[in-house]
Amino acid sequence: MDYLDFEMPIKELMEQYDKCISIGEESGIDVNESCKQIDAKLLEVKKEIYSNLTPWQRVQVSRHPNRPYTLDYIKGLTNNNFIELHGDRAYADDKAMIGGFGKLNGETVMFIGQQKGKNTKERQYRRFGMSNPDGYRKALRLMKLAEKFNKPIVTFVDTPGAYPGLEAEERGQGQAIALNISEMLQLKVPVISVVIGEGASGGALGIGVGNKVYMLENTWYSVISPESCSSILWRSWDYKETAADALKLTPDDMLKQKIIDGIIPEPLGGAHSDEEQMFEILREHLTKSIKELSKLSEKELTKTRQEKFLKMGVFKG
Structure with a gap:
């Protein structure tokens, strides 16, 4: 440990x-x-x-090397009853974005999420959970597949941001994320998004548009990481703790600002201290949310999701 x-x-x-x-x-x-x-x-x-915990300490916990990642949650929630699907049918299979059908309490669900690695080799293979445009296009393809078969969608957000490489920009990183946001607002099936670690920038929002958006207790969600914010404002990472305070990125801050719908508690000591208990807690929340959202019509699902996000950032001059 x-x-x-x-x-x-x-x-x-x-x-x-x-x-x-x-x-x-x-x-x-x-x-x-x-x-x-x-x-x-x-x-x-x-x-x-x-x-x-201070905001910066929560950021540290969200990055804990022993913390469960997307594949851990999917396997834990489905008891390994999961079929991973690959490729965006256009360019490549992005290893930083995974997805497929799995059984949650007997119900088929489409699971999608960013996957980090547990060691150096895996992290390089998964690009530290930073997706290329191919990853977002794969995610959208799987969402459309779930919609076709009328299956709920659960997304797991855990990324320091979309991949910033030249090849990502050449293949349309911004366009891919924007298209995902637009299409997710129009999906006719229940969509639940859960921030399980880091929720940074458009890289997170590209799979984070849900009817219900939750954050685990020790996670963060913001337009930029504390280190990058500190680097821009002070030309140094030395002020990352100050930046973390100012960014209001904790689950409590996000709930207060009505950016998320709820905070999912973690076992004492963080999700990494008791994975099985964390899986049970999350299973209970997801099952309840899917049951509630399944009662809504297709029109109600899209309307409430759109209204939820359109209310964000509204101000009066």
Whole structure:
């Protein structure tokens, strides 16, 4: 298990707890009471740390190397009953964007999301979750397929942004994202979007237009990352914490501004601390949302989705 800087007190107590268990097993001495005391202290410290996270610390948790990614959620939610579909039928199969049909509590759902990697080789293969235009076109193709068969769509947002390379611009990055936004507003099936990690810029919005938009507790959603914002305003990454505060990118900020519809709680210590519990929590929310949205007509689904996004950014002069 990897630990962030502010999680060091948790690491120390975890090591003490493991050592306590080890001593008991090796010596045959009853150390249950001592281990219980350490465990109680560990729970107390976790609550104290995770109930007082700063915006920048939430950004750090959203990038935790042990945090579950899109494929983990899909496999966990579907019990591996998932068929991945490939290609945009125009240029290539973008490995940073994945999607396919899966079973959620017996119901067929189209799952789409950005996939990062768990090690250096995977991250290079997935381009750190940054999609090319091919990825957004693949996502749109799969959304249209779900619409054809009248299946709900669930998208998982986890990207530091769309891929900024020259080839992406040459193949129409901006146009691909804009088209996705336009087409998603017109889909006639339920669409639920969940920010499971990083939700940066148009790269996130390209699959983030839903009837319901949720954020996990330790995620962020913004037009720009704190580091990039700091670099533009102060010509340095040294002010990333200040930028994170100013950007109002936390789930609480997004809910207050009515950008999202709800915050999905994570297990104490973050989604990476108990993946199975996180999958169950998410399964419950998705099942409930799909059930509610399935009661709406095609016209109501598109109308409410469009009205939701048209209300954002409205101001009076």
